[in-house]
Amino acid sequence: MGIAFVTGATGQDGSYLCEALAREGAEVHALVRRGPGGAQDPGLDELLTWVPGLIVHEGDLADAATVDRLVAEIAPDEIYNLAGISSVAYSWAHPVTTGIVSGVAVASVLHSAWLLQERTGRTVRVLQASSAEIFGDAPESPQTEATPVRPRSPYGAAKAYAHHMVGVYRARELHASAAILYNHESPRRPEAFVTRKITRGAARIAAGLDTVLTLGTLDVTRDWGWAPDYVQAMTSIVRHEAADDFVIATGVGHTVADFVRVAFARVGIEDWQAHVRTDPAFVRPADAAIQLGDASKARRELGWSPSTAFEQIVASMVDHDVELIADGGRGTPA
Template sequence: MTLAFVTGITGQDGGYLAERLLDEGLEVHGLVRAGDEAAAGELRARVPGAILHVGDLGDTDLLAGLIAEVQPDEIYNLAGISSVAYSWHEPILTAQLSGVAAAVVLEAAWRLQEQVGRPVRCVQASSSEIFGHAAHAPQDEATPVRPVSPYGAAKAYAHQMANVYRGRGLHVAACILFNHESPRRPLTFVTRKITSAAARIGLEGAGVITLGDLDVRRDWGWAPDYVDAMVRAARHSVADDYIVATGETHTVAEFAEVALRRVGLGDAWRDHVVIDPELMRPVETPTMVGDASKARRELGWEPSVRFAEIVGRMVDHDRELLQLGPQ
C-alpha cells in the first residue's frame, strides 16, 4: 500500500488532500499541532481513516523522526504560518515554521530515500507571495523571487530549498499556489471574513463588513482544484516548479460585491462596506496573477470553478451555518 505523510493536515488544503488520498486507497498519516484538539476532532469526523501524529512543527527531531518511522512514499508539506498579516507580528516564528521546517522535511525525505533505495516523492506548497512586487504580470515559474513580507521570505527559503534537494536527486515538486478558497477557509482570512459577514447581513438585513485596502487584486481559485494540482505534481515523471493559478484577477471590493449580491443586496452592497486604515498591511503586493500554462501543459491540470461560484459557495455555506445555529 502506498503511504502518504501530510503536514498541515488539519488545514483547508490538508483536509481536502487527506480525503482525496484516502479515496484513492492510500494510507494517510498527518501531523497535528499539539493543543489543536478541535481541528483534529473535525478532521477525524470527516476523514476517520487518517492516522494522526501529534507534534510541533518546530520540533525538528520529532518531525524528522516521524518521516523516518512512517517511511512514506509521498510527502506533502503544507504546514506553516498561513497568514501574511500574522507574519508581520511573528516574523521569527514564521521563518521557523514556514521556512526551516520545510528544510527539515526535505532532509528527512532525502535520508529516507537513501536508506530504503526507492523514490520518495515530495511536494512543497509554495506561495505566490515569494514574488513580492513582481517584475511582470502574469507571474510564471521564471519570475524573480523577491518577497516583501516575512511570510513571503519564509516561503521563498522553502521554495529554494526544494530546488536544492531536487538537485540532490529528491523528487520534490514546488507548487507555487496563488490564492485559493473554500468554505473551509478559517474566519481569520479576509475572504471568509467577507462571506461570513455577508451571510449575517443577508439574514439580519443590517450590518457592515470592515475591510482594509479594497483595490488589492488577487488571483482566486478553488482549493480542491489546487490540491489536485499538487497530487499531479507529486506523481509526474519529472519534479519541477509549477504555478497553480486561474490567470484572472479580482479586487477585494469585487469579492465583497459578489458576496453581498449573493444574499440579495443588489446595488445596495456598497452601503455595507467600510474601510478601516488600521487593517492596511505595512507592505502590500497590489496585483498577483499567475500563468499556469506549464501546469496545464505538463500536468494536464485545469481549474474547474470560476470566481463568482467560489464566492457563492462560501456564502451559501456560511448562510447554512447561521441557519443551523450553535451545534
C-alpha cells in the same frame, strides 16, 4: 496506493488532500500540532469525520528531531508539506516564528525525506506548498515559474527560503517539487481570512445580525481559485515523472471589492457599499497590488486546469455561512 504523510492536515488544503488520498486507497498519516496549553487542534474532530481511517501523529513541524523520527517511522512514499504560518498579516507581527515554521522547518522535512531515500534506496516524493507571495510586487504580470523571487513580507521571505531549499534538495536527487499556489478558497477557509470574513459578514448582514463589515484595502487584485482543484494539482505534481516547480492559478484577477460585491449579491444586497467600511488598521505593509498567475506549464505538462469560476467559489462560501447561521452554528464573529 502507498503511504502518504501530510503536514497541515487540519487546514483547508490539508483536509481536502487527506480525503482525496484516502479515497485513492492510500494509508494517510497526518501531523497535527496541539494548541496553547495542550489544547487539541480544533479542526481535528472534523478531519477525522471526513477521513475516518486517518492516522494522526502529534508533533511540531519546527521540531526537527520529531519530524525526522516520524518520517523514518512512517516511511512514506509521498510527503505533502502544507503546514506553516498561513497568514501574511500574522507574519508581520511574528516574523521570527514565521521564518522558523514556514522556512527553516521545511529544510527539516526535505532532509528527513532525503535520508529516508538514501537509507531505503527507493524514491521519496515531496511536495512543498509554496506561494505567490514569493514574488512580492512582481515586475511582470502574470507571473510564471521564471518570475524573480523577491518577497516583500516575512511570510513571503519564509516561503522563498523554503522554495529555494526545494531546489537544493532536488539537486541532491530528491524528488522535491513546489506548487506555487495563488489564492484559493472554499467553505473550509478559516474565518480569520479576509475572504471568509467577507462571506460571513454578508451572511450576517443579510440575517440582520450586523449592519457593517469593516475591511482593509479593497482595490488589490488577486487570482482566486477553488481549493479542491489546487489539491488535485498537488497530487499531479508529486506524481509527475520529473520533479519541478509549477504555478497553480486561474489567470483571472479580481479585486477585493469584486469579492465583496459578488458575496453581497448572493444574499440579495446590491448596494454593498452602504454596508462596508475601510480601516487603515487592516491594511498590510508592502502588500502587492496585483497577484496574477500563469499556469500554462501546469496545463501543458500536468493536464491541469481550474474547474470552478470565481462567482461559483464565492457563492459556495456565502451559502455555507448562510446555512451556519440558519442552523445556529458559527454565525457569530470569530
